[in-house]
Amino acid sequence: SEVPVYLAIHHGRVQFRDARALWGLSSSLTVGRVLREIEPGSGARTILRIGKAGENLVTYAAVIAETYRHFGRLGLGAVFGSKKLKAVVISGTGTIPIPQPAPYQKLYRELWEKATRSELMRKYHDLGTSQNIRPLHLISALPVRNLLATRYEEEPPFTGERLAEHFLGRRLACSACPVACIHLALLREPHPSEPYFYKTTFVSYDHEPLYALGSMLGIRETEGVLKLIDATEIFGLDAISTGVVLAWATEAFERGLIGEAETEGLRPAWGEVKVYLEMIRRIAERRGEFYRVLGDGLRRAEERYGGGEFALHFGGNEMPGYHTGPGALLTYLSGSRHSHLDSAGYALDQELLSQGKTLSPREMAQRLLREEARRQVLSSLVVCFFARNLYDGETISAALRTLGMDFSPEDLERLGMEILRRKFAFKVREGFSLGNLKIPKRALEAPTPFGRVSEEFLREALWEMEKILRGEDGVEGTA
Structure with a gap:
């Protein structure tokens, strides 16, 4: 569009509406408030919007959904911004016919009971993924200060338990x-000048923002981490990429690769919340050459200024918050989105660690791709990955039968692998190669709970993955 617009979809009717009054607003939260006031559909509505980072085409700009959830990784916010699309508002009250109401209701009740009364989802309700901070610290698998360390000297102040006790609202x-x-x-x-006046803000927190804007930056007070998370919300930035980019910049400044001429007078240092807040603002606003480069992501920054040996990105995507072992690193390298949630290697690492086991490169490749294929089915059905243990193959098959669709668990496995292979084929067509992936040197140097991970192990596992994804390994699924 030549001018900013937002898309309004109500009961199947699509309209493009003028968004010039919303473009350039200082906070993505304000955009959401305005749209909630002027658009219909309250209670049956979704509002997606971008902040200033998306408007300015920061490559890791997020799309904010329902205020506290995000399409964070891979820069969907920049895609919106490139089209001058400020927001999408969708509402409707349509229903899906249920051919078999009785089995549907029975299965619904069973899933509801599992979700609310079993242990399967209790972690997510009680503490959320912030529960991961403490155990990762204890096994020395929490990236700290750009992975110069893998635990704090003492327990981090922003564990899920401490947040729940002192900050959960x-x-x-x-x-x-x-x-x-x-x-x-x-x-x-506190108000900067008025006594007894306070600004109160609700800040959504999860493991990944706590890692990226907490431990990765060496922050030692919970309030500081929450302020940094809130800043990424306001500007519409992916918290993971933002924190990892700032961590690289801090180490680059320490090493003298960049100076105050580049940072325009700022002196990034571990734990310096005020400096990081200003850097976040400058990245989102693309203010100054250095911050414009940082806004293009870590791969671009290391190409421009050096420091590739401590630049923690995998396939161009900045590192998630687990340094648990070879499974995690392989997930970051091989996953369709280079995300920790693609094949959950961090979970496989912790499972093997608890069992005192290891896997060969071939076994690791098979386990990770089997999990990623399973998640293709979950994604296609819009199943939240937090609920992945509720929806095994038998449950999904039973749910689809109530809608008149006949897919056995084996059919679903084959379908998941077919989807995964088609994604891989698309990436290869666009120039991607597992064999040409750069493995961050720092990730190989920093010990995991299994010790240092060898590049040879990772390369062999990636080769095994490529054979499976090309259909050369006998694993079922249409190539």
Whole structure:
């Protein structure tokens, strides 16, 4: 579009509406408030919007959904911004016919009971993924200060337990979900000049923002981490990429690769919240050459300024918050989105660690791709990955039967692998190669709970993965 617009979709009717008054607003939260006031459909509505980072085409700009959830990774916010699309508002009250109501209701009740009364989802309700901070610290698998360390000297102040005890103000749930895994911390800040006046802000927190804007930057106070998370929300930035980019910049400044001429007077240092807040603002606003480069992501920054040996990106995507072993690194390298959630190697590492086991490169490749193929089915059905253990193959098959669709668990496995292979084929067509992936040197140097991971192991596992994804390994699924 030549001018900013937002897309309004109500009951199947699509309209493009003028968004010039919304473009350039200082906070993505304000955009959401305005749209909630002027658009219909309250209670049956989704609002997606971008912040200033998306408007300015920061490559890791996020799309904010329902205020506290995000399409964070891979820069969807920049895609919106490139089209001058400020927001999408969708509402409707349509239903899907249920051919078999009785089996549907029975299965629905069973899933509801599992979600609310079993242990399967309790972690997500009680503490959320912030529960991961403490165990990762204890096994020395929490990236700290750009992975110069893998644990704090003492326990981090922003563990899930401490946040719940001292900061948790509210839990929220996505529409129709009984779990309520969205945890909001209450951040209370004094007015700069008025006594007894306070600004109170709800800040959504999870493991990944706590890692990227907490341990990765060496932050030692919970309030500081929450302020940094809130800043990424306001500007519409992916928290993971933002934190990892800032961590690289801090180490690059320490090493003298960049100086105050590049940072325009700022002196990034571990734990310096005020400096990081200003750097976040400058990245989102693309203010100054250095911050324009940082806004293009870590791969671009290391190409421009050096420091590739400590630049923690995998396939161009900045590192998630687990340094658990070879499984995690392989997931970051090989996953369709280079995301920790693609094949959950971090979970496989911790499972093997608890069992005192290791896997060969071939076995590791098979386990990870089997999990990623399973997640293709979950994604296609819009199943939340937090609920992945509720929806095994038998359950999904039973649910589809109530809608008149006949897919056996084996059919679903084959379908998942076919989807995964088609994604891989698309990436190869666009120039991607598992064999040409750069493995960050720092990730190989920093010890994991299994010790240092060898590049040879990772390369062999990637080769095994490529054979499977090309259909050369006998694993079922249409190539």
